[in-house]
Amino acid sequence: MVKPKPTRVTNQIRTLRFAEDEMTQARLAELIGVTRQTVIAIEQGRYSPSLEMAFQIARVFRVGLEDVFQYPEEAP
Amino acid sequence: MAIEEKRAWIMAVVAVAGYASYLLLVLGRWDGGALAEARYADALLWTVGAAVVAAIALNILVAVTGEPGSTLRDQRDREIERFGDHVGNAFVVIGALAALLMALGGLAHFWIANVIYLGFVLSAVLGSAARIAAYREGFQPW
Numbered sequence: 001m002v003k004p005k006p007t008r009v010t011n012q013i014r015t016l017r018f019a020e021d022e023m024t025q026a027r028l029a030e031l032i033g034v035t036r037q038t039v040i041a042i043e044q045g046r047y048s049p050s051l052e053m054a055f056q057i058a059r060v061f062r063v064g065l066e067d068v069f070q071y072p073e074e075a076p
Numbered sequence: 077m078a079i080e081e082k083r084a085w086i087m088a089v090v091a092v093a094g095y096a097s098y099l100l101l102v103l104g105r106w107d108g109g110a111l112a113e114a115r116y117a118d119a120l121l122w123t124v125g126a127a128v129v130a131a132i133a134l135n136i137l138v139a140v141t142g143e144p145g146s147t148l149r150d151q152r153d154r155e156i157e158r159f160g161d162h163v164g165n166a167f168v169v170i171g172a173l174a175a176l177l178m179a180l181g182g183l184a185h186f187w188i189a190n191v192i193y194l195g196f197v198l199s200a201v202l203g204s205a206a207r208i209a210a211y212r213e214g215f216q217p218w
Contacts, residue, residue: 007216035078035148035152035153037078037211038078038150038152041152041214044214046213046215047214047215048216049151049152050217
């Protein structure tokens, strides 16, 4: 089967969760209204959330969008 | 494992088991003559009916045995479901087109019914396989 195109979007959700009093994936999922499996998939870069969900995640941690998600420059 | 991934597995396994049972029943009755004259209608109806009942029962089972809140569906589940439907629907169309051409060509009802059934089975199996791959390997909706 064809491998899905990997995303270049990276994220700091794991770091932010630990900084937020070791928030569990289940708690973050509850706060943004998704399943824990979806939080795991986002953290591992296996799913790119919608812009709205990305803003919801950033709001949970009270940081800007680019503090949660990064899109590194492509190497020349 | 997400409940929707479990449901995709159920769909794939039930579709394969149902179709394998159907083939065994029909080929078991075949007397070596023209295959199109073999009795197939009751086997087709029973195996489709049994597959539908088995899928419903297994879906209920995974829903009631899952942890609390495990039946929640979110945006990712809906996107992956649409992706699986998109893959699976192609085979329904292929089956329907093949059946149309067979009907226009005057082929026996046996072949027309079987190509439609095969199209449904391929749709269920490959649509489910696409959903399972999306859950396991990753899914980027863009």
